[in-house]
Amino acid sequence: MTERTGMSWRVAALAVVAAVAVACATNPATGQREFSLMSEAQEVALGKESDPQIRREMGVVDDPALQQYVDGIGHRLAASTERPDLPWSFAVVDAPAVNAFAVPGGFVYLTRGILAHLNSEAELAGVLGHEIAHVTARHSAAQYSKQTAGSLGLLLGQIFVPELRPFGQVAEAGLGVAFLKFGRDDELQADDLGAGYATAQGWDPRGVASMLETLGRLDDGPDRKGVPNWLSTHPMPADRVARLDARVSSLRAQATRELAVNRAAYLQRVDGLMFGENPREGVLRGNTFLHPDMRFRLEFPQGWQVQNTPQQVVAQPQGGGGYVFLQLVQPGQARSLQDVAAADLGQTGLQFVEGSETRVNGLPAFVGTFRGQMQNMGDVVLRAAWIRHNNQVFRLAGLAGTNAYRQLQQAVDGTVQSFQPLSAGEAERIRPSVLELYTAKAGDTWESIAAVPGQKLVPAARLAIINGFSPQERPQAGDRLKVVIEGR
Numbered sequence: 001m002t003e004r005t006g007m008s009w010r011v012a013a014l015a016v017v018a019a020v021a022v023a024c025a026t027n028p029a030t031g032q033r034e035f036s037l038m039s040e041a042q043e044v045a046l047g048k049e050s051d052p053q054i055r056r057e058m059g060v061v062d063d064p065a066l067q068q069y070v071d072g073i074g075h076r077l078a079a080s081t082e083r084p085d086l087p088w089s090f091a092v093v094d095a096p097a098v099n100a101f102a103v104p105g106g107f108v109y110l111t112r113g114i115l116a117h118l119n120s121e122a123e124l125a126g127v128l129g130h131e132i133a134h135v136t137a138r139h140s141a142a143q144y145s146k147q148t149a150g151s152l153g154l155l156l157g158q159i160f161v162p163e164l165r166p167f168g169q170v171a172e173a174g175l176g177v178a179f180l181k182f183g184r185d186d187e188l189q190a191d192d193l194g195a196g197y198a199t200a201q202g203w204d205p206r207g208v209a210s211m212l213e214t215l216g217r218l219d220d221g222p223d224r225k226g227v228p229n230w231l232s233t234h235p236m237p238a239d240r241v242a243r244l245d246a247r248v249s250s251l252r253a254q255a256t257r258e259l260a261v262n263r264a265a266y267l268q269r270v271d272g273l274m275f276g277e278n279p280r281e282g283v284l285r286g287n288t289f290l291h292p293d294m295r296f297r298l299e300f301p302q303g304w305q306v307q308n309t310p311q312q313v314v315a316q317p318q319g320g321g322g323y324v325f326l327q328l329v330q331p332g333q334a335r336s337l338q339d340v341a342a343a344d345l346g347q348t349g350l351q352f353v354e355g356s357e358t359r360v361n362g363l364p365a366f367v368g369t370f371r372g373q374m375q376n377m378g379d380v381v382l383r384a385a386w387i388r389h390n391n392q393v394f395r396l397a398g399l400a401g402t403n404a405y406r407q408l409q410q411a412v413d414g415t416v417q418s419f420q421p422l423s424a425g426e427a428e429r430i431r432p433s434v435l436e437l438y439t440a441k442a443g444d445t446w447e448s449i450a451a452v453p454g455q456k457l458v459p460a461a462r463l464a465i466i467n468g469f470s471p472q473e474r475p476q477a478g479d480r481l482k483v484v485i486e487g488r
């Protein structure tokens, strides 16, 4: 959770789409004539508008050397494509989910989660080449046009409640343009084109196949930021790797120079990379949310799903029926917390029902109930607490339709009452996990490596997958491997 600046992007994106005209054009990567809903200028405009929003919402990994390394390889690959002149940019975003995605116009993003699962520069070039291909072959532009045409109403509805991002509906939220789902044909084409781009720049195209194998072994849900995993945005046709074999063989046969894998060099680059949640944005331990930088903790009700993004934390009971969400509020000129609350809700049209200044675990607060109407939700009740802590004001609110609210009220009040400061000692104990390199010894198994003291509890099978093995394969003595340890 960090501060945020609002919803202008989604409105802007709609304007771009509204200006889109249908035209027939030649696909630059495939050479085929096709209906194009977006001109190249429109693709670039959409990318340039989305990029700052994606960087802000997801956060960018604070490691200039790593960013430069990925950007450098991305630019080398892009130079050999059919569209070298797009304003290409490549960034590592601060998400633990394992995924990569591209936005029309040449904006490509890798999560730090996917970097942790790659094992060579050839695999990195494979992922980048694949995403570059979704751009050069206009897959995302075509998908975006199709999808947006069908969901304009939904987007408009959500502008009214901009901070709510229902679970499982990431595609309708601000990052929708990044998380489009591609079809089988698009995926196969991106594999082929990507392998070609990688080979043209001197990387072994077998990296595309091995990275697909690793990603195919993972089937996690979205991470707490709502970033989906690779398989949910890049469907994996059953014969995909086998089919790629022929293409890889012919590319290797035609190569005029020795092709690079660069495993050791890649592993050096990811040594020390954060793994899993970034505790600076808050961590969940069971249903307890702890924020070491902002120094607070709170308890969401048992069994609720909790989603933590840089802008907010949202919790929802299984099966829906409302939300509880936590955000930072800009207090502006308002002095009392009641004034802060009034200013905060000023634009929503919600009417004050009852409420008063109070204290929550010793912290000054204003807790109140409000009623009103919201588009797509009808009559709603909002119960919210504005809590002042560490020179900041937090709004912790529950929102539901009038009928569902009765069930929600107790959960909202319980969550509000659980908000309390975090001690320095507790904050200090919340540390990130990081990757470290390890050389396998004779007799090592994934279980024995995972059980070494000082390591974070990453299941043995996951350790195998991170290192590009299937859990049934065994590491060999002398193998350089990635392990996960507690960082500082």
Ligand SMILES: [Zn+2]
Residues within 6 Å of the ligand: 130, 134, 182, 186, 187, 190, 233, 234
């Ligand atoms: Zn793909």
